[in-house]
Amino acid sequence: MKKLWLDSLAGFPVEQILKGAKHAIEHSEYLPTLHRMLECCHAGLSDLGLPAPHDAYVEACQAPSPKSAQDWSHAAVYLAGRDSDWFFLANNPERLTWPVFKENYQRYVSAVLRGEQLEMPEPAALEQKPSQALTREEQLAQLKQLRERSGL
Incomplete structure (x- = not known):
């Protein structure tokens, strides 16, 4: 029985299990069942x-x-x-x-x-002004440099 409870509650942090147990005990006349305990743990997460x-x-x-x-x-x-x-x-x-x-x-x-x-990182901003297109001569010069570097 203990193993079943352990396996069932393993997905929750200890703080959440304690919070859920406290809630279940305060709002119930009897000790909670495993199902009730899982409900209390899920409810505590959704409250946040x-x-x-x-x-x-x-x-x-x-x-x-x-x-x-x-x-x-x-x-x-x-x-x-x-x-x-x-x-x-x-x-x-x-x-x-x-x-x-x-x-x-x-x-x-x-x-x-x-x-x-918890803070979400800011999404990367897009460049405000698009870069200018190269002239035909600049394109040819860069192509020549690329050919020299690659040995073509």
Whole structure:
């Protein structure tokens, strides 16, 4: 029974489990069941705007590029995906990527539970004025330099 509870609650940071247990005990006449405990842990995350760990994983894996320009459900999802490496998440099976993402996400969820504010990086700005096209002579000069460097 203890193993079942441990495995079921492993996706949550310790702070969230304690918060969920406190909520369940305060609002129930009896000790919580595993199902009630999971509900309380999920509710605590959603109160802070955080998705459930696996939902965050799916969001991070399915987000198109550029990642920093997406509308994320919470900054913790983006930061955990970034720390897990976007290429790694996109090119490996879930059995390899989920544990890495979960660990990173739990770290950020714990930070949010401690009251820290997570900041999204600013998306890279586009160049304000487009560069001028080279003249025909400049293009030929650069082509000549390229040929000399490459030995053609």
